[in-house]
Each structure stands twice: as structure tokens, then as C-alpha cells.
Amino acid sequence: MTVKIRKFIWDITYNCPLRCGHCYSESGRRPARTLDRAAAMRVVDVMLGAQAENVMFSGGEPMSVPWAVEAMKRLHDAGVEVTLFTTGWSMKERSAAALVDSVSGVAVSVDGADAAIHDAVRGRAGAFERGMKALDILHRVKDERRAAGRTCYTLGIDYTLTRPGAEEADLERFVDAAVERFPRLDFIRFGAVIPSGLAAERAFETTGLLTIDELVDMIDVGRRFAARHDGGPRISVTDVRYFLPSPGSSLVDLDILQIEPDGGLRAFPIYEAKIGNVLHEPLEVLWPRAQAWRSDPFVAEQMGKVRTMADWADTTRTLDRRYGSEDDRARIARRGLAMAVPA
Numbered sequence: 001m002t003v004k005i006r007k008f009i010w011d012i013t014y015n016c017p018l019r020c021g022h023c024y025s026e027s028g029r030r031p032a033r034t035l036d037r038a039a040a041m042r043v044v045d046v047m048l049g050a051q052a053e054n055v056m057f058s059g060g061e062p063m064s065v066p067w068a069v070e071a072m073k074r075l076h077d078a079g080v081e082v083t084l085f086t087t088g089w090s091m092k093e094r095s096a097a098a099l100v101d102s103v104s105g106v107a108v109s110v111d112g113a114d115a116a117i118h119d120a121v122r123g124r125a126g127a128f129e130r131g132m133k134a135l136d137i138l139h140r141v142k143d144e145r146r147a148a149g150r151t152c153y154t155l156g157i158d159y160t161l162t163r164p165g166a167e168e169a170d171l172e173r174f175v176d177a178a179v180e181r182f183p184r185l186d187f188i189r190f191g192a193v194i195p196s197g198l199a200a201e202r203a204f205e206t207t208g209l210l211t212i213d214e215l216v217d218m219i220d221v222g223r224r225f226a227a228r229h230d231g232g233p234r235i236s237v238t239d240v241r242y243f244l245p246s247p248g249s250s251l252v253d254l255d256i257l258q259i260e261p262d263g264g265l266r267a268f269p270i271y272e273a274k275i276g277n278v279l280h281e282p283l284e285v286l287w288p289r290a291q292a293w294r295s296d297p298f299v300a301e302q303m304g305k306v307r308t309m310a311d312w313a314d315t316t317r318t319l320d321r322r323y324g325s326e327d328d329r330a331r332i333a334r335r336g337l338a339m340a341v342p343a
């Protein structure tokens with residue numbers, strides 16, 4: 001029986017130039033674990049075999065991986081919707097041009113309205129400027145293709161809302177400036193930071209996480225921005241509670257899987273629970289294991305008890321410490337040090 005999985009998130013490396021205090025994967029703070037090209041192409045085969053419809057390339061910084069564009073192109077050529085999530089740190093004209101035939105969409109991640117906020121949230125001076133420069137390059141390539149009557153990727157900004165980066169007035173001036181500077185931008189997508197990885201730690205709860213009420217308010221703010229820029233980029237606020245069970249819905253059959261840089265497979269995105277490796281076992285074996293983990297009474301109880309963002313962070317901490325590998329647990333125990341971000 002062929003297992004069909006609609007969506008994959010593929011974190012292709014833990015290498016990252018940034019040091020976000022909310023990093024879900026602690027990238028840049030641990031070995032990159034990037035696969036070699038041959039193994040990476042086998043992972044592509046696994047996703048094609050699962051008839052994936054949508055693959056999100058993330059990291060770390062995916063564009064730091066030499067085979068990234070080749071892997072994206074193979075999926076794209078097979079009709080898969082491929083989205084690249086990038087910090088834009090090292091985006092060059094040549095890479096932007098290569099993306100034209102390799103991806104359906106590019107999302108540059110920006111987490112602060114200006115350099116002061118963004119660079120502080122992302123732990124590296126110059127990050128905002130690099131992100132804007134990447135958007136300049138990607139936007140120019142898109143313009144050139146458009147002028148030549150040819151198709152191109154959709155281009156947008158993916159903005160993770162942490163407490164320092166979520167002031168409405170800041171967001172408003174950011175949206176206004178982005179729409180003016182990048183008139184052909186296709187989307188600006190905001191989403192509250194999910195309590196996963198470092199963002200699930202107790203230290204981040206009060207300083208970084210939004211509350212559920214603030215998240216709901218942000219959805220209204222997003223609607224106001226969208227109305228104000230009617231005819232411009234699609235402006236939206238993602239309701240990240242999509243990743244939580246809701247009355248009458250179960251996560252057991254939600255056909256989304258997250259692959260880690262070494263091919264490790266998580267039982268469910270967000271949590272450290274590994275159920276094997278796609279390079280060692282077929283999805284026909286791994287997917288039922290993921291479903292079994294998701295329906296485990298302890299896991300279901302932990303997920304089901306979430307009412308607030310703080311509850312969600314608590315659930316993540318509990319699940320990560322219980323189901324993470326020995327390495328994960330050792331790394332989690334060292335987090336106090338990892339979170340001391342260098343200036």
C-alpha cells in the first residue's frame with residue numbers, strides 16, 4: 001500500500017547565520033547535520049513516492065546547502081508546490097535566477113518592523129538589511145520575468161510575531177513601507193510564534209509568546225491591513241492553532257510530516273518525537289508509527305489540555321523531554337546556555 005502524504009516540511013540543515021531567541025530548531029547552535037547530495041536525492045524520492053503536493057524547504061538557512069536548488073527543482077519539475085523559507089542572508093542574483101525554475105514560492109522571513117527590532121529578535125546585526133536586500137533582488141528578478149511575459153515564483157514576507165515584534169503601530173509602518181518598496185510583492189503573512197524549540201522554554205513565555213487573545217486580535221489587525229492595501233499583496237495572519245486539536249477534529253490523520261536534516265522523521269511537526277528515518281525505513285512503516293504516536297493517550301491528553309499559549313509551551317516541554325532522543329534531551333538540558341545569544 002502506498003502512503004500518500006500531502007505536505008512535508010523539510011528542514012534541510014541546522015546551519016544558520018542567525019540566532020533567533022525563538023528558534024524552533026536551535027539552528028546555528030548545533031552541528032548542521034546536512035545530508036550529502038546522494039542521500040538528499042533519496043529523500044526527494046521518498047516525497048515523490050508519497051505523492052507530495054506541497055513541500056516547504058526550511059532550516060536553518062536552506063540556501064546555505066549546495067544541493068538545495070537541485071532538490072527543489074526535482075520536486076517542482078514533478079508538479080509539487082515547493083516553497084522556500086529563507087532569511088535572505090546570502091541571496092545573490094544568481095541564486096534568485098535559479099529559483100525561478102525551481103520553486104513555486106519564496107518567503108523571506110522578517111520578524112521585526114525595522115533593523116533595531118528585527119536584528120534584536122534574530123540575534124544578528126545586519127539581518128534586516130540583508131533580508132531587505134534579498135527581497136530587492138528577488139523582486140527585481142520577478143519584475144524582469146514579468147516584463148518578458150514569463151512566469152515566476154510568488155514572492156512574499158513571512159513575519160513571525162514575537163512580543164517585541166508585534167506592536168500594531170510598528171507593523172503598520174512596516175506593511176506600508178514594504179508595499180511601497182516592493183510593489184509586486186504577492187503576500188505578507190504574519191503568524192504568532194509557535195511554542196516549539198526555544199520558543200517553548202519557560203524563559204520565553206513572558207518575554208516572547210503572544211497570548212491566545214493577542215493572537216485573535218492580530219487576526220483582526222491583519223484584516224484591517226488587508227483592507228487598507230486592497231489590490232496590493234495578500235495580507236493575512238495565520239491562525240497557528242491549526243496545529244492543535246480542536247473539538248471534533250483529530251491530528252492523527254493530518255497528513256503533514258516534518259523531516260529533519262539527517263532524514264529523521266518527527267511524529268508530528270513542532271515536537272521532538274522521532275519515529276525513525278526516511279532513509280532507513282519506508283513511509284509505509286513510518287506513517288502508522290506517526291499515527292500511533294499522535295493517538296497515544298498521553299500525547300492526546302497533553303495536546304488536548306492546551307487552552308493558552310503557556311499551556312501549549314508546557315505541553316511542548318513535556319513531550320520534547322519525554323519523546324526526544326538522548327541527544328535531544330541533552331541539548332534541551334543545555335538550553336540555558338544556548339539561549340544566551342551573542343551580541
Ligand code: SF4
Binds near residue numbers: 017018059
Ligand atoms: S528561527 Fe532564526 S535561527 Fe532558527 S533557523 Fe530560522 S532564521 Fe535560523
